[in-house]
Amino acid sequence: MKLSDFDFELPQDRIAVRPARPRSSAKLLVATPDSLQDLTVTNLPDLLCPGDRLVLNDTKVIPARLSGLRHRDGDAGSTSAKIEVTLLEPQADGTWQALVKPLKKVRDGEVVVFSDKLSASVTGRRDGQATLQFNLTGDDFDAALQQVGAMPLPPYIAAKRAADAADKDDYQTWWATHSGAVAAPTASLHFDGPLLERLREKGVNFTFVTLHVGAGTFLPVKVDDVRDHKMHAEWGQVTPEAACEINATKAQGGRVIPVGTTALRLIESAATAAGVAAWDGPTDIFITPGYELRVADALMTNFHLPKSTLMMLVSAVMGRDRIMEIYDHAIFARYRFFSYGDASLLLPKGAARPDAT
Numbered sequence: 001m002k003l004s005d006f007d008f009e010l011p012q013d014r015i016a017v018r019p020a021r022p023r024s025s026a027k028l029l030v031a032t033p034d035s036l037q038d039l040t041v042t043n044l045p046d047l048l049c050p051g052d053r054l055v056l057n058d059t060k061v062i063p064a065r066l067s068g069l070r071h072r073d074g075d076a077g078s079t080s081a082k083i084e085v086t087l088l089e090p091q092a093d094g095t096w097q098a099l100v101k102p103l104k105k106v107r108d109g110e111v112v113v114f115s116d117k118l119s120a121s122v123t124g125r126r127d128g129q130a131t132l133q134f135n136l137t138g139d140d141f142d143a144a145l146q147q148v149g150a151m152p153l154p155p156y157i158a159a160k161r162a163a164d165a166a167d168k169d170d171y172q173t174w175w176a177t178h179s180g181a182v183a184a185p186t187a188s189l190h191f192d193g194p195l196l197e198r199l200r201e202k203g204v205n206f207t208f209v210t211l212h213v214g215a216g217t218f219l220p221v222k223v224d225d226v227r228d229h230k231m232h233a234e235w236g237q238v239t240p241e242a243a244c245e246i247n248a249t250k251a252q253g254g255r256v257i258p259v260g261t262t263a264l265r266l267i268e269s270a271a272t273a274a275g276v277a278a279w280d281g282p283t284d285i286f287i288t289p290g291y292e293l294r295v296a297d298a299l300m301t302n303f304h305l306p307k308s309t310l311m312m313l314v315s316a317v318m319g320r321d322r323i324m325e326i327y328d329h330a331i332f333a334r335y336r337f338f339s340y341g342d343a344s345l346l347l348p349k350g351a352a353r354p355d356a357t
Helices: 041-047 138-148 186-190 193-202 240-251 261-269 309-318 320-332
Strands: 027-032 035-040 053-057 059-061 065-074 077-090 096-101 111-113 119-126 129-134 178-181 205-211 234-238 256-258 279-283 299-302 343-346
Touching (some): 027 041, 027 320, 035 041, 041 193, 041 343, 053 240, 053 261, 065 138, 077 129, 096 119, 186 299, 193 205, 205 240, 205 261, 234 261, 256 261, 256 299, 261 279, 261 299, 261 309, 299 309, 309 320, 309 343, 320 343
Parallel strands (some): 027 343, 053 205, 053 256, 059 178
Antiparallel strands (some): 027 035, 065 077, 065 111, 077 096, 096 129, 111 119, 119 129, 205 234, 234 279, 299 343
16 A cells, blocks of 8 residues: 555645534534435434444543743853743653754753743653653642643644634543543544433443543654554553443444544454453554454544545545545535544444344
C-alpha cells in the first residue's frame, strides 16, 4: 500500500475551527457498504438498537500549552527569555516530555516560571524535546495547569486561530475523567447530556475505556510504503469490568460500536481468541486495510486528514475504495472536517442487526 492511496483534495473552508452548537447538532453521515444517509448526531438513537454498546474513551485533555519565562544571571546582568512549552507525555518518574520553543534558549538545570505557583526545571534535552520536572504534583499540579495552560488545539486549527477560554469546554468530552491526553477523542465531542439520556432510554449501553491521546496522533506519515510506518505508542486501560461488559454484549448478539478511533484501537489491542481481556499499558497497534476487526462491529468517527494513519484505519473498516466514495460525498455535501467537524457512522455490516426489532 502506498501513502498516495489515502490522499484526497480537501478545500480549506471545510476545516472546522469551532464545533457545532449544541454539540449534537453536528451532521452525521451514515455509511453502509451500499448506502449513504445524511442525518445529524441527534438521530443516533434512531440508528442504534436496544442491547447495542457504545465504547467511550474517558481520557481528559489537559491544557498542555504553557507560556513562561526563563531567567538567567550572567556577565550582562539579569536576562529573561520567553519560553513556549507543549506537554507531550508524562513519564514513569513524574517528569514530562515536552516541546520547548526555542529549545536553544534553555539549559539543563534551568527553571521556567509559568506563574507564581507553577514552574519546571529542565532535566534533559534530546531529539528536539526537553524533559521537565514540575514543582507541583497531583491535584496541585492539575489546578495550577488549569489556571495558566491553554488547550493544545490541533495544528490545522492553531494555524487559523489561537486557543481561547471556549476551547476548555469545547475540546473536552462530556464524560472526561482521567487526565493525561494532549489531544481530544474528537468523535466523542458530539455527545451531550440530552443525547446520552435518549440513548439510555433506547436501551443502548455504555462502556468506558481510557486511552491517553498523544501529540503523535498529528505526526505525518513520512514513508511511501505505509507498511514501513512506525506508530507512536499511547497508554490505555481496559478494566476487567469493561472487558466483561463488551464480551457480554457480543455473546448476546449486540453490536459493539466504539466512538472514535482511539476507543477502537484500544479494544482491538485488548482482543484475544477468547474475547476482550483487561488491558493496562501502551499500544502501538496500526490498523490498515486487510486488518479484520475482532471486536468492533461499527465505528463512529470524524472525518480525517489525508494520508494519515486514521484514514488508513477507516479504510480498514469500510474498504479503501468505499471510504474514498464516502469522503467524496462528504466533501460534496459540505461536511465539516477534522477535530471540530462533523461525524460519520461507519456500518460495514449494514444498517441494523438482523435480530433487531
